[in-house]
Amino acid sequence: MGCSHLWPRSQDVHHYNKLGKDPNPKLESTGAEKFVELRFGDDQDTDKPETGYKIWEPKLWKALGIDNFEINEAEPEPISIANEHIKAASQHFQGTTAQSCRQYHWCTLPG
Numbered sequence: 001m002g003c004s005h006l007w008p009r010s011q012d013v014h015h016y017n018k019l020g021k022d023p024n025p026k027l028e029s030t031g032a033e034k035f036v037e038l039r040f041g042d043d044q045d046t047d048k049p050e051t052g053y054k055i056w057e058p059k060l061w062k063a064l065g066i067d068n069f070e071i072n073e074a075e076p077e078p079i080s081i082a083n084e085h086i087k088a089a090s091q092h093f094q095g096t097t098a099q100s101c102r103q104y105h106w107c108t109l110p111g
Contacts, residue, residue, distance in 0.1 A: 003043035016040070035063040 002017040017040040024038060039056035041049020061069050 002040065005044050036060050 003019075007013045007016045018074040019039060020038065024034075032087075036056065036059045039052040039064050043049065045051035047054075058069075061067070
């Protein structure tokens, strides 16, 4: 899992999902064989890392010889990036910044 936007410069893109990529050359050099392609979850996808995972999971089960499986989980609602939606979902920030500051005693603002 990772966030592709953390590495906007082309010379830094190799850091994206580095923890998942680094073991592969070492494993292959010892004779290990891939039984399923490597996939990456990106926090910038609509459903976060689930995009890459949902593609990878059925391939993993098939590679393990489990062809008859069923995933019975409801698809999550798409996450809106609208500020009001984020505030409401957090159940923490409500109203304006000034109201939140007063409510949580972060600062003293007029009004």
